[in-house]
Amino acid sequence: QTVYLSDYKPFGWHIADVHLTVRLDPTATRVRSRIRFEPTPGAEHPEFFLHGEDLRLISASIDGAPVTPELTAEGLRCAVPEGAFTWEAEVEIAPAENFALEGLYMSNGMYCTQCEAEGFRKISYYPDRPDVMATFTVRIEGDERVKLSNGNPVASGEGWAEWHDPWPKPAYLFALVAGDLVNHPGSFTTASGKEVELNIWVRPGDEGKCAWGMESLIASMKWDEEVYGREYDLDIFNIVAVDDFNMGAMENKGLNIFNSSCVLASPETSTDANFERIEAIIAHEYFHNWTGNRITCRDWFQLCLKEGLTVYRDSQFTSDMRSAEVKRIGDVIDLRARQFPEDQGPLSHPVRPESFQEINNFYTATVYEKGAEVIGMLKRLVGDEAYAKALDLYFDRHDGQACTIEDWLQVFEDATGRDLAQFKRWYSQSGTPHLKVSETFEDGIYTLTFTQETPPTPGQPDKLPQVLPIAVGLLNPNGDEVVPTTVLEMTEATQSFAFEGLSAKPVPSILRGFSAPVVLDRETSADEKRFLLAHDTDAFNRWEASRDLGRECLVDMIIQGSEPDLAWIDALGEVVRDDALDPAFRAMMLALPTQAELAQLLHSRDITPDPDAIHAASEALRDAMAQRWASVLPEIADKMWVDAPFDPGAEQAGKRSLGGAILALRTRLDGGAAAQTQFDAADNMTLQLGALSCLIRAGAEDKALAAFRKQWSGDRLVMDKWFALQVAATEPANAAARAEALTKLPDFDWKNPNRFRAVFGSLAMNHAGFHRADGSGYRLLADWLIKLDEKNPQTTARMCSVFQTWKRYDAGRQALMKEQLERIAARPGLSRDVTEMVTRLLS
Numbered sequence: 147q148t149v150y151l152s153d154y155k156p157f158g159w160h161i162a163d164v165h166l167t168v169r170l171d172p173t174a175t176r177v178r179s180r181i182r183f184e185p186t187p188g189a190e191h192p193e194f195f196l197h198g199e200d201l202r203l204i205s206a207s208i209d210g211a212p213v214t215p216e217l218t219a220e221g222l223r224c225a226v227p228e229g230a231f232t233w234e235a236e237v238e239i240a241p242a243e244n245f246a247l248e249g250l251y252m253s254n255g256m257y258c259t260q261c262e263a264e265g266f267r268k269i270s271y272y273p274d275r276p277d278v279m280a281t282f283t284v285r286i287e288g289d290e291r292v293k294l295s296n297g298n299p300v301a302s303g304e305g306w307a308e309w310h311d312p313w314p315k316p317a318y319l320f321a322l323v324a325g326d327l328v329n330h331p332g333s334f335t336t337a338s339g340k341e342v343e344l345n346i347w348v349r350p351g352d353e354g355k356c357a358w359g360m361e362s363l364i365a366s367m368k369w370d371e372e373v374y375g376r377e378y379d380l381d382i383f384n385i386v387a388v389d390d391f392n393m394g395a396m397e398n399k400g401l402n403i404f405n406s407s408c409v410l411a412s413p414e415t416s417t418d419a420n421f422e423r424i425e426a427i428i429a430h431e432y433f434h435n436w437t438g439n440r441i442t443c444r445d446w447f448q449l450c451l452k453e454g455l456t457v458y459r460d461s462q463f464t465s466d467m468r469s470a471e472v473k474r475i476g477d478v479i480d481l482r483a484r485q486f487p488e489d490q491g492p493l494s495h496p497v498r499p500e501s502f503q504e505i506n507n508f509y510t511a512t513v514y515e516k517g518a519e520v521i522g523m524l525k526r527l528v529g530d531e532a533y534a535k536a537l538d539l540y541f542d543r544h545d546g547q548a549c550t551i552e553d554w555l556q557v558f559e560d561a562t563g564r565d566l567a568q569f570k571r572w573y574s575q576s577g578t579p580h581l582k583v584s585e586t587f588e589d590g591i592y593t594l595t596f597t598q599e600t601p602p603t604p605g606q607p608d609k610l611p612q613v614l615p616i617a618v619g620l621l622n623p624n625g626d627e628v629v630p631t632t633v634l635e636m637t638e639a640t641q642s643f644a645f646e647g648l649s650a651k652p653v654p655s656i657l658r659g660f661s662a663p664v665v666l667d668r669e670t671s672a673d674e675k676r677f678l679l680a681h682d683t684d685a686f687n688r689w690e691a692s693r694d695l696g697r698e699c700l701v702d703m704i705i706q707g708s709e710p711d712l713a714w715i716d717a718l719g720e721v722v723r724d725d726a727l728d729p730a731f732r733a734m735m736l737a738l739p740t741q742a743e744l745a746q747l748l749h750s751r752d753i754t755p756d757p758d759a760i761h762a763a764s765e766a767l768r769d770a771m772a773q774r775w776a777s778v779l780p781e782i783a784d785k786m787w788v789d790a791p792f793d794p795g796a797e798q799a800g801k802r803s804l805g806g807a808i809l810a811l812r813t814r815l816d817g818g819a820a821a822q823t824q825f826d827a828a829d830n831m832t833l834q835l836g837a838l839s840c841l842i843r844a845g846a847e848d849k850a851l852a853a854f855r856k857q858w859s860g861d862r863l864v865m866d867k868w869f870a871l872q873v874a875a876t877e878p879a880n881a882a883a884r885a886e887a888l889t890k891l892p893d894f895d896w897k898n899p900n901r902f903r904a905v906f907g908s909l910a911m912n913h914a915g916f917h918r919a920d921g922s923g924y925r926l927l928a929d930w931l932i933k934l935d936e937k938n939p940q941t942t943a944r945m946c947s948v949f950q951t952w953k954r955y956d957a958g959r960q961a962l963m964k965e966q967l968e969r970i971a972a973r974p975g976l977s978r979d980v981t982e983m984v985t986r987l988l989s
């Protein structure tokens with residue numbers, strides 16, 4: 147059954163407070179609830195319905211008198227008094243049998259919860275909707291040494307602990323953790339002088355991997371005070387690491403729960419990329435305390451209200467901690483790799499969807515990352531000062547409320563006097579706009595004419611023009627900037643902008659900083675791109691110019707069998723050798739477009755992508771780069787070598803990143819000799835894993851793989867890397883077979899989402915391997931999706947999206963993918979999550 151945004155109705159009751167008593171037991175946990183309901187004055191009071199799923203109702207009463215509610219698969223209905231009343235109920239649940247990892251479940255013997263979006267209904271009967279906010283008092287009973295919930299600890303004794311959260315919150319922010327955990331402590335003094343106790347709770351043995359998370363948390367708390375004026379609001383802030391988790395992490399009030407892969411780090415076991423990601427996710431979850439918790443969503447259609455904004459905030463944070471340019475380039479790579487395919491395929495949906503069957507299927511790159519892009523555009527349009535003013539107003543006006551996108555935009559309208567009616571289309575119109583550009587130069591006037599067009603998407607055949615902030619700069623033919631970055635505000639389908647007083651026809655640098663999430667369709671000469679690569683003052687567009695040259699070079703190699711573009715390789719070589727530039731930026735310049743990105747590009751030009759040809763061209767280009775730069779590679783590698791003790795900050799990480807890219811090229815020349823040396827000497831995971839990856843690509847990995855496994859067999863997170871890398875880096879011809887062989891190992895714990903994704907996420911990332919013409923990749927994945935769905939629908943459904951590009955490929959591959967999707971769809975007992983996904987994919 148489909149839920150519609152337009153059907154929204156308030157609940158009708160207000161909850162004064164909630165008391166929960168949870169008596170823990172792996173197969174028979176008892177949850178008692180006492181809830182005070184007060185009718186909302188003047189509201190409609192439809193029938194009284196509480197959500198509840200997989201609960202065994204033991205007893206229920208109203209104002210102390212037993213009642214017998216009508217039970218359904220989704221909850222219960224009950225006749226209730228006209229005025230206020232106290233509802234009490236007791237239910238039994240079995241956390242040890244909960245493999246969906248939603249509600250209360252067990253991970254490695256510890257109890258934990260995941261309630262967003264609709265998991266609380268698997269813990270207790272409750273109005274499980276985000277617009278019902280209440281204060282919670284929680285008593286936990288059990289023998290576990292540590293028992294945690296939201297808010298502040300109020301009392302504890304032998305076998306019990308009680309917590310009280312003074313801030314009204316929706317049930318999706320409820321959390322409970324119990325187990326024999328140990329803590330890494332810390333503290334933070336807020337701007338107003340309040341001392342906050344901080345803890346990261348882990349399984350014994352993981353204590354040594356908490357320092358970075360703690361440092362990141364403290365940096366986030368400080369940043370949110372300085373940049374957004376947001377202080378923390380409880381006496382204690384707890385983070386818990388759990389091994390079995392469907393997503394990255396969760397912002398439960400005062401008790402964030404993290405996938406252990408997103409919080410635990412040490413130099414020996416974590417790569418620089420892991421460190422950066424952990425820093426960003428800790429920040430993201432912490433920032434939710436204001437954008438998500440204090441101000442939450444009215445309903446799940448408004449998910450982008452908290453996620454888009456919080457992703458935007460965490461990207462600002464990373465930009466401040468590290469290099470803003472490099473962060474922007476990384477975000478755009480990610481947007482194009484994950485959001486563009488979504489927006490340009492059968493799963494396309496608006497940033498604020500208008501209907502869904504299973505909300506978990508809408509925790510997408512569109513809601514999160516495009517949602518963040520929309521906020522970035524808004525900020526660019528109104529300016530930094532007005533943005534700050536609007537945010538202050540937002541926090542002032544809506545603190546303690548459950549809000550909508552309308553509320554959010556109203557704040558900007560009120561703070562700036564702007565009319566945002568057209569801008570709002572970014573929230574309702576799906577699909578990626580295409581932007582075409584033409585230019586004229588006459589009498590010193592340079593005119594740019596833009597045309598925007600958004601192709602049809604499912605359910606939206608006709609599109610209206612959107613507001614596009616187009617950041618433009620102009621360079622004169624000598625390479626000097628004559629017009630610095632200017633934001634053109636495009637609102638029409640076709641619109642011209644003139645620049646006067648120019649002595650010569652300038653070279654435009656368009657869409658600087660990727661100022662709008664569009665596809666820029668602009669035919670420019672390779673000369674002009676090389677010119678921008680050499681002279682543009684905008685780091686993003688310099689990178690983009692080179693990326694474009696790389697793309698075109700690869701396209702020519704793929705469809706015409708051309709030779710690699712040596713002029714581009716030489717120009718790029720200049721940049722890569724330029725010691726005045728940040729090594730992290732140089733490493734970004736070296737990264738070629740992915741094979742999936744090339745497939746999408748060919749498809750957009752009406753050429754059917756051939757995964758084998760794409761793979762061959764990508765390899766040939768890398769070989770050519772390695773040969774062309776053979777004499778300088780060792781020297782760059784030496785300069786990137788870090789002697790100082792390991793530090794995960796941007797400076798060292800940038801050097802290791804460029805060093806790793808150089809090692810990959812050298813491996814093409816030396817068969818893995820340098821990589822083997824690095825592998826043997828490595829004292830941190832970035833170097834060790836980078837070397838192992840090169841050895842796999844060189845086909846010289848046997849010894850190193852065995853040594854790696856022996857060294858790290860006791861570390862689940864490192865072993866995830868061992869599983870993942872073998873599938874990701876292997877020859878396409880072997881990818882599916884290798885994935886299958888890995889599933890036969892005793893430590894392939896497929897019920898663990900990290901391990902499942904390590905193998906199958908990597909298979910999907912091995913573009914030519916997944917898309918082998920014999921269909922072996924598709925078949926293997928479908929087999930396992932069918933198997934996983936019986937245990938964990940959420941993770942299964944998310945992984946179904948790797949089929950979202952199926953219509954791009956040739957008839958043979960299309961038929962093979964369709965066959966697998968239909969096989970999944972036909973399974974009896976298929977989850978609602980996966981049913982919705984395959985239905986959309988096949989439509």
Ligand code: ARG
Nearest residue numbers: 262263393395396397506509
């Ligand atoms: N709110 C979390 C975050 O973005 C994501 C949790 C979503 N979980 C889910 N099962 N849909 O930080």
Ligand code: ZN
Nearest residue numbers: 430434453456
């Ligand atoms: Zn979030």
